[in-house]
Amino acid sequence: MSEFIAALPMYDWPEVRHEVDAQWARLRDAFRQKDIDVPETLMRRNGDLPPVPGGVRDAAGSVIAPDPATLPPNELDFHKLWLHPALLFAQSCWGPMELGLSKHVQLVGQPSYSAFEGGQGELYSSALVMRAGELPSVASPADGSALIPVDLLRGKRFTFNSLDSMSGIIAPTRDLEALGEGLDIFSERSESGGHRASIIAIAEGKADVAAIDCQSWAQAQRFEPAAEAVAVVGWTRRRKGLPFITARTTPERIVVALREAVAALA
Incomplete structure (x- = not known):
C-alpha cells in the first residue's frame, strides 16, 4: 500500500x-x-x-x-x-x-481546459448565468476577455459557491472592479455551497445570477436538468485554471x- x-x-x-x-x-x-x-x-x-x-x-x-x-x-x-x-x-x-x-x-x-467553451490551455473562465429568457445566450469571447453585462446584472441576487472560490466570486469581483464597479451592484449575495447548487438556485428562482467555471458549466449541461432553465449572459476573463x-x-x-x-x- x-x-x-x-x-x-x-x-x-x-x-x-x-x-x-x-x-x-x-x-x-x-x-x-x-x-x-x-x-x-x-x-x-x-x-x-x-x-x-x-x-x-x-x-x-x-x-x-x-x-x-x-x-x-x-x-x-x-x-x-x-x-x-x-x-x-x-x-x-x-x-x-x-x-x-x-x-x-x-x-x-x-x-488543460481547451475541451470546454471558455477555456484555452491552462486558462479557464466562468460563465455568468441567469434564468433563460432574460437574454439570448452569449458565446465566450475568442480573445479571452471579460464580457460583463453590468446593466443586466445590477440589482439582481447573486449566489456563489464559496467565499474563497476564484471562479465563483473572486474572478467576477475583479472583473467588475476593472469596470469601476463591485459586488454592491447586486441587491443580495448568498453562498450556495457549490456550482451545481448555484445553478439549481437560479432555476428555482431563489437567486438571479452566478458565475460557474466553464468545466462545471459543461458538466451541468450534460447532467443537471436545472441547467436547461439557465442561460449564459456573460463571461469572466480567462485566468489560470x-x-x-x-x-x-x-x-x-x-x-x-x-x-x-x-x-x-x-
Whole structure:
C-alpha cells in the first residue's frame, strides 16, 4: 500500500465518477513510470484519510488542521485534504492558494481546459448565468476577455459557491472592479455551497445570477436538468485554471517527476 494519498475532488460529480477514475488511472500510470509510489485509487471521504495524531502542522510546528480522524467520516473537507502531509496529488483552486494554501503545498502543474467553451490551455473562465429568457445566450469571447453585462446584472441576487472560490466570486469581483464597479451592484449575495447548487438556485428562482467555471458549466449541461432553465449572459476573463498540488513535505525528486509526468500528459 502506498504511503501517499491522491484525490481529484473539484469536478467529481457522481455522474462523471468513472471519468475522474479514468483520469486518475492515466495519471497514476504516468507517475508509476517515474518510479513514484502511487496509491491505486482516489480518496473521496475524510474517513479515507490517514490519521494525523495531534493534527497537521506547518513547517514551524503550529497546528494548521485537525486530525482527519476527528472529521465527519463520510464528508470530504477539501482544505483538510489539501493540507494533509501524505498528499501526493490533488487539484485545488487559485482562490484558496492566494488566501494562504500556497504556503503549505507545492505546485505541480495545470490541467488543460481547451475541451470546454471558455477555456484555452491552462486558462479557464466562468460563465455568468441567469434564468433563460432574460437574454439570448452569449458565446465566450475568442480573445479571452471579460464580457460583463453590468446593466443586466445590477440589482439582481447573486449566489456563489464559496467565499474563497476564484471562479465563483473572486474572478467576477475583479472583473467588475476593472469596470469601476463591485459586488454592491447586486441587491443580495448568498453562498450556495457549490456550482451545481448555484445553478439549481437560479432555476428555482431563489437567486438571479452566478458565475460557474466553464468545466462545471459543461458538466451541468450534460447532467443537471436545472441547467436547461439557465442561460449564459456573460463571461469572466480567462485566468489560470485549478492547479494540481502536492504536500509541502513531498520530496523534491518526486515533485520534479510529478511535474514532468503532468506536463507530458497535457
